[in-house]
Amino acid sequence: MKTRRSFLNRLGIVGTSLFFPLSANAAPAKDFLIHQVYFWLKNPEKDTKSFIKGCEGLIKIDSIKKAYIGKPAATTRRDVVDHSFHVSLTIHFRTMEDHNIYQIHETHKKFIAKHEEKWEKVQVYDMKIE
Amino acid sequence: MKTRRSFLNRLGIVGTSLFFPLSANAAPAKDFLIHQVYFWLKNPEKDTKSFIKGCEGLIKIDSIKKAYIGKPAATTRRDVVDHSFHVSLTIHFRTMEDHNIYQIHETHKKFIAKHEEKWEKVQVYDMKIE
Numbered sequence: 001m002k003t004r005r006s007f008l009n010r011l012g013i014v015g016t017s018l019f020f021p022l023s024a025n026a027a028p029a030k031d032f033l034i035h036q037v038y039f040w041l042k043n044p045e046k047d048t049k050s051f052i053k054g055c056e057g058l059i060k061i062d063s064i065k066k067a068y069i070g071k072p073a074a075t076t077r078r079d080v081v082d083h084s085f086h087v088s089l090t091i092h093f094r095t096m097e098d099h100n101i102y103q104i105h106e107t108h109k110k111f112i113a114k115h116e117e118k119w120e121k122v123q124v125y126d127m128k129i130e
Numbered sequence: 131m132k133t134r135r136s137f138l139n140r141l142g143i144v145g146t147s148l149f150f151p152l153s154a155n156a157a158p159a160k161d162f163l164i165h166q167v168y169f170w171l172k173n174p175e176k177d178t179k180s181f182i183k184g185c186e187g188l189i190k191i192d193s194i195k196k197a198y199i200g201k202p203a204a205t206t207r208r209d210v211v212d213h214s215f216h217v218s219l220t221i222h223f224r225t226m227e228d229h230n231i232y233q234i235h236e237t238h239k240k241f242i243a244k245h246e247e248k249w250e251k252v253q254v255y256d257m258k259i260e
Contacts, residue, residue, distance in 0.1 A: 033203050034220060036166060038255060070257030073163050075229060081254040088257045090164060099205060124211040125168060127200030127218045 032065065032129050033093040035102075038085040040121040047118045048086055055089055058111040063098035067091045085123075099126075162195065162259050163223040165232075168215040170251040177248045178216055185219055188241040193228035197221045215253075229256075 041047050052069055059067035070088040075081060093099040102108055171177050182199055189197035200218040205211060223229040232238055 033205075034198065034200060034218075035203075035205075036255075068164065068257070068259045070164060070259045073165075073229075073256035073258040074226070075163075075165075075256040076233075078254070080252050081256060083256070085255065088164075088255065090257070090259075096204070099203075103206075122210050124208070125166075125215065125218065126203035126205040126211060126213070127198070127220070128203040129198045129200045129220075 034127040035091040036125045037089040038123045039087045039119045041086045042120045044086040054115045061105050061107050063101040065092040065094050164257040165221040166255045167219040168253045169217045169249045171216045172250045174216040184245045191235045191237050193231040195222040195224050
């Protein structure tokens with residue numbers, strides 16, 4: 001990229017609007033939502049596997065841009081780090097509308113109906129990335 | 131993609147190991163860490179802007195794969211959703227080693243020294259994405 005920019009620089013055409021789409025693609029994605037959910041299960045040893053399977057079905061909802069299912073990472077124990085959750089669900093949405101479609105989606109409702117008995121606590125943080 | 135798959139299907143070559151790299155690229159990224167931090171500031175109106183500027187410097191640490199700086203999204207108020215934080219910092223690391231490099235990086239230490247007086251609470255969740 002550096003070499004290419006140097007080459008373009010020599011031509012005197014870097015930074016023109018002609019190259020904006022290229023720059024926009026190279027930059028981190030912006031203007032989207034991260035819907036971050038942490039689940040604490042009642043019986044993690046018994047239910048984690050089937051719960052994660054449920055999450056894998058849930059994230060097929062087509063208004064989702066990206067999704068990640070996680071477990072606590074084995075980072076250093078510190079007071080500020082909460083390793084106590086059992087399963088995390090990280091969902092990226094392009095827009096608030098896409099988030100709202102997800103919330104009322106039949107697949108989401110079925111996921112809740114099927115799995116809500118498994119969790120004792122759920123904590124959500126919704127972030128607007130600018 | 132559908133069209134391409136149909137085309138490849140007709141050729142009878144979908145699903146062979148020949149196409150594994152393509153499938154791997156199309157699938158969500160796996161096997162990495164999400165380091166998720168929420169900050170509650172003492173004086174959000176006064177400090178949010180300079181704090182975010184600090185975060186923008188912090189995420190230049192080169193062991194970081196991806197990073198997103200956020201604020202609470204205007205999703206529906208529900209008991210399970212915590213909208214009370216002021217700034218979120220989402221960092222993806224390829225490996226635990228990259229995370230550990232970040233934790234002890236000089237830029238990280240300087241960020242903490244410069245900005246820790248601004249927050250009254252910080253909450254971290256580290257997720258292993260498989």
